[in-house]
Amino acid sequence: MTQKKPVYFMGINLRKLRKSIFSKTTYRGIVAVIATVILWELCARFEVPIIGMIPAPSSVFSSLVEQLQDPAYWECWVVSYDRVLSGFIIAQIIGIPLGLIMGLSRHLRDLSFPTLEILRPIPPLAWVPTAVIFWPTPEMSMIFVTFLGAFFTMVLNILGGVKNIDVRYIRSAQSLGSSGFDIFRRIVLPATLPSLFTGMTVGMGITWAVVVAAEMIASRSGLGFLTWKSYVAGDYPVIVIGMISIGIAGYLSSAVIRLLGDRLTPWRKII
Amino acid sequence: MTTSTSTICPTGTSEMHLSPQPVGKLSIRNATKIYDPDGVNVLALDNCSMEVEAGEFCVIVGPSGCGKTTLLNAIAGFHDITSGDIFLDDELLCSGTKQAEPGADRIVVFQHGALFPWYTVLENVTFGPLVQGKMSASAAKKEAEEILAQMGLKGISHSYPSEISSGMRRRVEIARAMMNNPKVLLMDEPYRAMDALTKTIMHKNLLDVYDQSRKTIFFITHDLEEAIFLGTRVYVMTTRPGTIKKVIDVDLPRPRDYKILSSDRYLELKQEVIESVHEEAKKAFEAGEREMA
Numbered sequence: 001m002t003q004k005k006p007v008y009f010m011g012i013n014l015r016k017l018r019k020s021i022f023s024k025t026t027y028r029g030i031v032a033v034i035a036t037v038i039l040w041e042l043c044a045r046f047e048v049p050i051i052g053m054i055p056a057p058s059s060v061f062s063s064l065v066e067q068l069q070d071p072a073y074w075e076c077w078v079v080s081y082d083r084v085l086s087g088f089i090i091a092q093i094i095g096i097p098l099g100l101i102m103g104l105s106r107h108l109r110d111l112s113f114p115t116l117e118i119l120r121p122i123p124p125l126a127w128v129p130t131a132v133i134f135w136p137t138p139e140m141s142m143i144f145v146t147f148l149g150a151f152f153t154m155v156l157n158i159l160g161g162v163k164n165i166d167v168r169y170i171r172s173a174q175s176l177g178s179s180g181f182d183i184f185r186r187i188v189l190p191a192t193l194p195s196l197f198t199g200m201t202v203g204m205g206i207t208w209a210v211v212v213a214a215e216m217i218a219s220r221s222g223l224g225f226l227t228w229k230s231y232v233a234g235d236y237p238v239i240v241i242g243m244i245s246i247g248i249a250g251y252l253s254s255a256v257i258r259l260l261g262d263r264l265t266p267w268r269k270i271i
Numbered sequence: 272m273t274t275s276t277s278t279i280c281p282t283g284t285s286e287m288h289l290s291p292q293p294v295g296k297l298s299i300r301n302a303t304k305i306y307d308p309d310g311v312n313v314l315a316l317d318n319c320s321m322e323v324e325a326g327e328f329c330v331i332v333g334p335s336g337c338g339k340t341t342l343l344n345a346i347a348g349f350h351d352i353t354s355g356d357i358f359l360d361d362e363l364l365c366s367g368t369k370q371a372e373p374g375a376d377r378i379v380v381f382q383h384g385a386l387f388p389w390y391t392v393l394e395n396v397t398f399g400p401l402v403q404g405k406m407s408a409s410a411a412k413k414e415a416e417e418i419l420a421q422m423g424l425k426g427i428s429h430s431y432p433s434e435i436s437s438g439m440r441r442r443v444e445i446a447r448a449m450m451n452n453p454k455v456l457l458m459d460e461p462y463r464a465m466d467a468l469t470k471t472i473m474h475k476n477l478l479d480v481y482d483q484s485r486k487t488i489f490f491i492t493h494d495l496e497e498a499i500f501l502g503t504r505v506y507v508m509t510t511r512p513g514t515i516k517k518v519i520d521v522d523l524p525r526p527r528d529y530k531i532l533s534s535d536r537y538l539e540l541k542q543e544v545i546e547s548v549h550e551e552a553k554k555a556f557e558a559g560e561r562e563m564a
């Protein structure tokens with residue numbers, strides 16, 4: 001047997017990583033992206049109806065070089081990230097304990113669930129006017145709306161996670177001599193962790209969608225506003241840059257959560 | 272995989288596991304359990320009585336739905352009984368007015384297994400003593416490693432349950448139970464849904480554990496061959512409402528191995544159990560037919 005030993009770096013199997021980077025799948029992916037860009041350029045050059053209206057990659061690229069040197073562009077990133085993270089983190093701070101309490105206590109669930117269910121279907125963006133009215137600063141209203149985007153998802157995922165804990169684990173822990181607090185810490189929390197990360201992943205996606213739209217409606221800064229401003233100013237290549245920036249920002253946020261989730265729930269990685 | 276010559280108790284701590292006087296006598300007197308979901312009474316146990324001696328390998332068989340799990344859950348303290356008394360070593364464990372507290376003197380091995388998926392094998396096995404504050408982490412680790420090694424489970428301490436086979440998981444669960452030096456091991460169809468080959472390994476392993484520890488084992492199964500091969504006594508339950516219909520003394524010598532499966536006595540006993548259970552199964556089936564009609 002000449003099985004090669006895995007080489008690890010920061011918990012990542014480097015051999016596996018190299019294999020997946022230099023694989024046929026990666027190769028095909030790159031080819032497809034290049035083909036799309038070429039097709040897009042051709043559409044723009046030959047002024048194909050509708051799709052040809054999108055600025056050509058070449059003009060986007062030259063405008064991108066300008067943007068990357070402009071501090072205002074990076075300011076947009078910072079502002080949007082600031083809003084997303086503020087809203088998202090507040091949603092965790094309030095949503096996680098609330099979800100846990102609702103999952104554990106029937107009384108509190110009965111008390112809070114109906115209200116939550118009535119408020120939940122209201123899209124976060126429908127809150128924008130109210131939020132602008134009752135929060136003292138526009139920034140606060142922006143963060144509030146962002147918060148809503150992640151909050152309900154967090155509460156419901158954690159509530160579901162707690163309620164779905166297999167009673168065998170609870171009984172097993174009891175029979176092994178656990179106190180109520182042991183059961184909470186050693187059974188309820190880890191058993192809910194996968195749903196928590198599912199909630200975070202979904203919540204992060206909603207948060208970006210919400211923040212971008214809210215910035216277009218009610219703000220004068222951020223990546224969403226950059227995109228909107230460029231539309232108003234007729235600076236079409238920057239619209240595309242704004243869009244792609246939002247995509248990258250959302251992707252990076254999700255990737256961090258996924259990485260964190262894999263780290264904190266290592267028992268799920270293997271199978 | 273061979274564990275026959277080893278002892279299940281680490282040398283230094285053997286007195287913790289091998290009580291000189293066997294403990295774990297279970298006296299079940301007129302246990303009756305009525306479930307009441309939505310006001311529809313289901314009489315699951317009806318005046319069920321049995322005496323399980325300390326250190327006995329007691330096997331309960333009976334048609335499915337007859338109340339076996341109900342009885343085990345009452346002993347474990349997962350629910351109450353409606354009337355009757357259950358004593359553990361002559362102390363009242365539960366009665367119609369008192370539900371037993373779940374505790375480490377009666378550890379349950381569940382039908383589908385209940386190792387905590389988020390803990391490694393080692394963390395699972397040391398769970399009991401650590402939450403009870405009975406051992407230091409290093410002492411618990413040392414003892415767990417020894418017990419695992421004796422059960423033929425070396426080298427998987429840092430694996431998660433999802434990374435090992437179902438047979439290994441069951442053995443780890445028994446190791447986790449044995450770490451607590453329980454008076455009674457409660458096993459609810461632990462080897463159900465396992466293939467025949469894995470089962471034989473499980474049986475051998477459990478018999479080793481039993482021969483070396485002489486714990487009282489309360490074992491539920493509906494595999495009749497398994498019942499006789501493992502048990503000191505086989506208790507046949509009636510169809511629901513469950514009560515003990517027949518007690519069969521399995522006078523096969525220990526330590527047992529697979530050779531006894533072809534012995535005349537084994538076949539005789541098997542016949543006796545089959546007849547007894549078959550009658551009940553037929554009743555259960557006919558009752559089911561009647562309900563359907």
Ligand SMILES: Nc1ncnc2c1ncn2[C@@H]1O[C@H](COP(=O)(O)OP(=O)(O)O)[C@@H](O)[C@H]1O
Nearest residue numbers: 306308313315335336337338339340341342511
């Ligand atoms: N929580 C419950 N509520 C109502 N009926 C139940 C409940 N648990 C079990 N039963 C009923 O009690 C009977 C005995 O169940 P159980 O003890 O699980 O049987 P066994 O383990 O012998 O298959 C069955 O008819 C089952 O439907």
Ligand SMILES: [Mg+2]
Nearest residue numbers: 339340341459
């Ligand atoms: Mg059962």
